[in-house]
Amino acid sequence: MTTKLFGEPVRRREDARLVTGQGRYLDDLGPGALAAAFVRSPHAHARIRDIDVSAALDVDGLVAIYTWEDLPGALAEPLPLLIPHPALTHGRTAYPLAKDVVRHVGEPIVMVVAEDRYIAEDACALIDVEYEFLKPVVGVEEAVQGVHLVHEDVPGNVGAHMVQEVPSRDGRSAAEAIAAAPHTLEFRLDIERSACMPLEGKGVYARWDADDQSLRVYSSTQTSTSVRMAVAAKLGLPLPKVEVIAPDVGGGFGVKIVHPWPEEILIPWAARLLDREIKWTEDRREHFVSSAHERAQVQHVRVGFDDEGRVLGLDVTILHDNGAYTPYGIIVPIITSTQLLGPYKIGAYRVEFSSIYTNTVQVTPYRGAGRPQGVFCMERTMDRVAAYLGRDRTEVRAANFIGPDEFPYDQGLIFQDGRPLIYDSGNYPESLRMLKELIGWDSFPEMKARAAADGRRIGIGVGCYVEGTGVGPYEGGHVQVTSDGRVHVSTGLTSQGQGHETVFAQIAATELGVPIEKVSVVTGDTRRFGYAVGTFASRAAVMSGNAIALACRKVREKALRIAADALEADPRDLEITDGIVHVAGTPSASIPLATVAVLSNPLRYAFDEETKRATQFSGASSMDRPPVDEGEEPGLEGRDYYSPIRSTFASGMHAAIVETDPETAEITILRYAVVHDCGKLINPMIVEGQIHGGVAQGVGGALYEKMVYDEYGQLLNASFMDFLMPYATEVPRIETAHLETPSPLNPLGIKGAGEAGVIPVSAVIASAVEDAEAIPIDRMPISPSDLHTLRLRLAR
């Protein structure tokens, strides 16, 4: 294996088309398609009394109008509850079009199909929906009082209640351990709502082929295979008659893993019914009010610890706001409650969460998926313990670290994949050492003193996390070498900017010993690969990367077998270099992989010079065996799957230095440092890019982004004017260092990297602002006016 590309910063193969405007995103497809638009509820909670479409019927260019009453069969049922869980006793999902009651602003009620989007929206504006107002339930603490209900049949608005408890090694419960601890603290933390906000919203485009009785659906999704199954089931079509393709996707960050969105089944349904191509492209306001949000939680913490700051007992109670529906189950609060433990050995742990309905947009995973909240909780706890004891914050963390020799480390909990939370590998003390060096932790007090002498306030903060990545159940890869020597790789999961076409090609080129230029990669196209789960949970590289490597190894083995026959050599003596199979040390005894591909497929009919070699009178095959031997298949191709026993666990530590303006309370990040360990790096340039993007989203969540709902359940800042995402001027330069602790769980030794950057940022910024201001920070995000208010409160 001489063509080593694994681990190299190979430039992206996606870019040539994307920088020239040749990408194909959802709305770039289907130029002649009809357009759909939706009448969405302007009210957070109301009963629909009447829908009058008569005024819309005269709109020139109108094609069709549909309400819930038009929906047949399974389409009229609530959308699937994707991830059931025994603790989710009151899971509720929406109807594709509202039936009787709307439960958040933005819920779709009527679908309009017209010649173009302008006309469809004209028609929407003329549809009159009569509402009977119901009391909106806003805010998780109001909701949990249960005075008014989001769903009539969900008492107390509690969708799920779950407790996990891990006793200490000497058998004490968390309550006992805290009661017996030398020191205890108790406090509350708040985290606001944010959202994924990919620059491209959702979108669906469907074509019905009446001649073939088949359906092709394009969706800006993170899971084309699952959308396909849902569409087939909802429309009552045979699965082989439905294909779903994720084209170029303009970012996902979690929101596009949820499926089927109402539009993902309504558009295909209407396309078939009307026998016309139909497209729906979400606009920005729709994305704000009718997709998904995340993060909002209220946490109550009790902690008991010793003089060294070792946590002897930790008890966390979480109120989790799941919005109006729970299509994605309780994955987010499960992740918060399990990943909260981070890189630490906690004496005894009890975590309890209630997942609460409110009349707001549903909550489903956003990059980090519950981890930022868990890390905020644990890292705020570490800082408070350190402050109480007067110890250095990093010392307290180090006192609680799992040691490098303690892996695999069983945290005693059940993780989001239903499997034990057992960390595979890591080196937390080394990570912390690297971080302290990178940011200059030990010399910071002098820097702070110098700044103070100039009348400036600066502070340093730190945050550590462990991230379960690469969750199962599986992914697959298919690799085919064709007679022209090209290598075609496909995997079912999808891409939203992670550079899969590049990294998977690097893996295939390395495994097969071919130039990367010969390798092409297709993702998210069910025509090419039908079995997959999707892209989420930092899993694509781990799952599909390993599956593709395994598939390549099958292909390689077969290629060497066939080449050995042709060269009359022992397959164990063969190598593949630059697409040529040769005897090690004897380059002249060789055969191109292209020829091996020809020979792998015994032919009756040649189609070019090269393929004549494989025809029946060429003498290529032995007369003693059938042309395709027992146990063999024609073709030089391989398919394999990777299904892990459990998740891998990446980790990292971040530190920041911030400055707070004594007058304006503006918070500026002066430096931001990241030490990151995601196991073996396939492409360091791409991993670095993932970290950058994650940190930027983290900065947004820490300082700027929140969804502001009023008491009526109106989202007040549903635009980019008012929901403040960071521009280049808000993101500091990000300094990074990598530690590579390979995962023992998979052949490539990799862990995931997609979410890492975002996870500890709120915790880090809170830590740094607290250090600068000497004011306890207990909620995120923190704006200048929030900080100003805190200063005033402290001054009183």
Added chain:
Amino acid sequence: MSDATTRYAITLVVNGVVREAEVPARRLLSDCLRHDLGLTGTHVGCEHGVCGACTVLLDGEPVRSCLTFAVTVDGHEITTVEGLARDGEPSPVQRAFTECHGLQCGFCTPGFLCTATAFLRENPTPTDEEVLEAVSGNLCRCTGYQNIVKAVHRAAEIQAELPTEPQPGLLQAENGSGDSGERGNTA
């Protein structure tokens, strides 16, 4: 008064090619480029002028095509991302974004490319501050901007190494009269 259905014939010079379209008065330039002229490289991220993904060059100056009615630019010259390359060769800005990993999902990229192209024409040797300022009107949700900023600097370098020649679609804007419409020269 115009209604939703009355159509107006307009002529645009898009990427150096004369293009004609019949559009209602309310048709956005972004929709006209994408759906009437089939130039889907210009993307729409917010439709309220904040994200900058839809940025194109109007007579050489960056504008938000989602905030521009197509009928208002009748007779003007427009450069989209499809028009940045020259003779099949990527422009310095396009090359630099690829070299520096300045894009991930690529959705916001056309807006950054157009913005940076116009910026580097005005200021071929920018400082760090100036680059940051130049790209601070465009949103990217993937890259954290680190490599976008690097890419703009790199594009300046590449541009400086190239023999000077007129840049695609870039009409030299006179100071204070960006809509003069006169063909300038960038040499």
